[in-house]
Amino acid sequence: MRYLTKSMIVALLLLAPAAITDARAQTFSGTVTGTVRDDQGGVLPGVSVTLTGRTGSKTMTTDTTGVYRFPAVEPGTYEVSADLSGFKPSRQGGIDVTVGSSLNVDLTLHVGGLSETVSVVGETPVVDTKSSATQTEVSQDLLYNAPITRTAINIFNVMPGANSNSVYGGEASSANALLIDGVDTRDPESGTAWTFYNYNMVQEVQIQGLGAPAEYGGFTGAVVNTITKSGGNRYAGLFDFIGSNSTLNSNNITPEIASTNPSLASPGITKKYADFTTQLGGPIKADKLFFFLSAQRFQLDSDPSGPVTNNHQVSPRFNAKLTWQPSPNDNYMVSLQYDGYNIIGRAGVSALLATDALTNREDAPEFVWLGQWRHIFSSQTFAEVKYTGWLGYYDLNPEVNKPGHFDGDSGLYSVSQGWHYYADRNRDQVNASISHYADKFGKHELKFGAEYEHSKVRNRYGYASNANFPQGVYYYDYGGAPYQAYTYGYDITATNNRTTLFAQDSWKVGDRFTLNPGFRLDMIRGSNPTVGTVYSTNNPAPRIGFAWDVTGTYNTVVKGAYSQYYEGAMASVFERAVPGVLPKVTYDVTGSQPVAIDTISPPLYKVDPNVKHPRVDEVYGAVERALGGSMRLTFTGIYRENKNFVNSISPNATWSPITVTNDLTGGPLTLYKWANRAATQSDYLITNVAGYQYRDPNGNPIGTADPFRKYKAFMAVLNKRLSHRWSGQVSYVLSQATGSVDNTSDAQVSSNQFATPVLALVNVDGTLTNDRTHEFKVLGSYTIPVIEVAANAYWHMISGRTFTPFEQYSSSVLGLSGQSSTYRRPLLEARGSERTPPERILDLSFEKIFPMGGRNRLGVYAQVLNALNASTITAAQNRVPNVSIGGVPNPVLYGVAGTVFAARQVNLGARWSF
Amino acid sequence: MKCSSGPIRKACATAIALMVGVMCVASPCRADDSATDSARRSITHLSPKTLALLTQPAQPDSGTADSAAFFKTKKGIAVLALLGAGFGYTLYSKSHDRVLSPVR
16 A cells, blocks of 8 residues: 555554444434533533424433433434423424434533523534444435435445445445345345335435444445434425436447447437335324335336347335334334336346347345334333344346357357346344443443344256257357257255344443443354255454543544454355255257267365354544534544455365466466366365465475455545535545455355466455545535525546456366356456546536425426546456457457446436425 | 556545645634533523524424324325325336246
8 A cells, every 4th residue: 555654554553452332323223311510510410301303202300410311212303401490491402313323412501490491502413422433424415415326225335435335345245234224135145235225215324334333243344224214293205206318318438439349339328217206204193103105116218338228127116114102111113115126128148248139037026124112111221122024036037038049159149048047035133132321330331132133045047948958958059050058057045044142332431431342243054954054153253442532522532443243144155065956967969869968966065164254354543523513524544354265165176287378468377277177076165265275186285275355444534414504525535455355246255266276376466356546525515595406416536446357268278168167267467457547427416496484395406427428437348358249240359448437317306395 | 557546646635635624724622622512512592583593404303293184284185196196106017017027
């Protein structure tokens, strides 16, 4: 890291001798506490303090030290008032409670009569002086106005340190815990995002992951908390429509891009975008029972970049939420979401090669549910029990239900994609926790919890059939005529069971210093009905952190943490060890009848009984400073290192070094041919591969597996929450992500990278794909007075992603006949040797507001995405020497544009909110 | 296609300098500097007009609307109509737009 010197890192790390946070966050509520004093500074016991918000009021009495506390407060805006006989009542409004926040709101009572109320226009403290976690959030104000694509799943990419779904250098597709109201909505197979939801449902999004408390686990990137709207005493609704069509699209393909990669000559066009939301929340019985209902229909018809001409997506979604408060101390909530995602024209082979016939239809409905009960025993103790889960499937059926063909001569696919895929998913989870505030040996905020998760995965795959192959077949052509045929398929089932225990304390040692120790234990089991439990790990994750209120005035805090985060339970770690995969049979089809010529029985992998679950270790330190009442400046240093990479090896395989030509340089390249494949191809072991030695036929070591991934970053963030008509966030992140295992997918656990030294040893160390050296983001919103126009902008300048040239060598050269071509694609240069150009993207939106009194307003708005119509290359064609593309006469050469940022698009909308 | 992030570096350096400048120029933090401490600011008597103005963005999210009465107002009727239309069309879409998998 050239620009982040070692001394800077050392200085930052010195600020972080230990880790953890406040003990409230996963209850998805906050705490409001404070001290009531008289105007001489003396504490006042027995003061009646009332908290008033969306669902009514609660009253507490200050204790003998003048302290009051409202635990388990739902996110929202509140007012605190204090009354004591002989004093003028006092109140403070504008208190924004967010999930996990612990707000200190002190009040002063002046001697006087009850007839005169003293009001303070206070802002919510912008710095949390007890938590050692740094969290960033996207508020509802920002979400309402921000000119960002309304796919809720990607909201977190506007946050500092998050790009292309990779957060703090973690894997882009699998490392983030995606929680919606506490429901873990990830795919239990690979940890990727699965469920979709309505952007307009979102009340707040938070990213946790730096010094996260022990109640958070199951991630090696970040926790993305999405909190959805709820009903309250006031009727609140939103009717929103946003749409676009092809006349509102631009073309950003330059002549150079079009000539070097003709498949990009016609950019992706949005033919029709129509997205409406209708929603209402309010009281069924004031202060007691509340509802929230939402319906959305999303439609996107496009002509994607590449040969496919029509992609049609429709998703109808319903949400319902019911909140019941039978007493001030009890809160019940149930919610249900239905989403039916349908796609026609989904590319079934590489997007560069797919035609309309080579697409599939996706049917992907799902239900997501939540039921929770929160009980406040006293101002010192509350508990929560939560049952969450989701159920869905995802079926891909070929548009043309005939066997598919691939021509080895032309490199083109034809007739059909030829395969179907059915994925069934289910997760049930029960969480229980109890929080207690104690005053022994300092002040403690203790939280203890337990979680149980049961999730199931079923995957089915097969080929389309014909008369000769009723079981399904895929053809390999040469020169336009079938040459060989393959039969293959699988039906596998895997189950995750996770039991978690955690304990967390936030121990305020003095007036200014808080120590946050925590401990989490994840016990993860992976099983299958036939073979039983095949994967078993117990994962203790210590967390220790601190927060130091430097001045004692709640405006400057130094915090730091050391944390271990284990990856979530995901079947991809062990699913090669469960049965259900059919043999791959190769037939000669050049004669009148097919003749079986080769059969590869799928190996049933073994799992190392001592395998350790993947994790990331983190040390971080931060300085947060309040600027005025509504701004916060944060400097953060981060160091992360992944451990326990799980992958598969063939323990007794031997490899003969061979020399091939590196067609990028023309020089020699040493690869490895599997020397004893026949004897060892059924012998695979899933294990922590670090230290495994690859050997030649004589037993001599040829190299050692060294999986690693490191992330270092310095981050500066300036937040301004909404006041005086504007809000915004400016951030800069300087970072470096290096390693031998990339961070684009779930490579840490489910790839077969270490099954062959070709992928494990050759040019593997270097810079990872999601290494964004410089990241500069500005997100701002300002409502112009008089004309009442809200102007919003999101501008980001980010270093491009890296890429590495690779070449595909023949299976006979590497002794890998019949295996996936990915095993034959070594890197030709050190990982990340090349980089796409920087992204400089400006998104804008403008809304003309017609105020209709109070919160009642009508708005018409326009979004201009990629306003400068930048033609930034987001990925390069990295295969050497070239790749063939359907319909393109000449191959596309290495190094030219592979994908380009979407062209300027204008979306128009109107909305009524109240 | 090597990285050419010189302009980014310059812009980022400027941004950092600005942010540091803001931090340095901002109010100094002293233990007794309660003027900068929103949580402990001194109580102030405010005129009703000023108070109303200042509290406008900071109202608690409370309400007192009555269920039955709300739905009898013009606004309530409009809300019901829009809600019905939205839910109705989404329900229609749920069955009409479905790409039903043949194995389900």
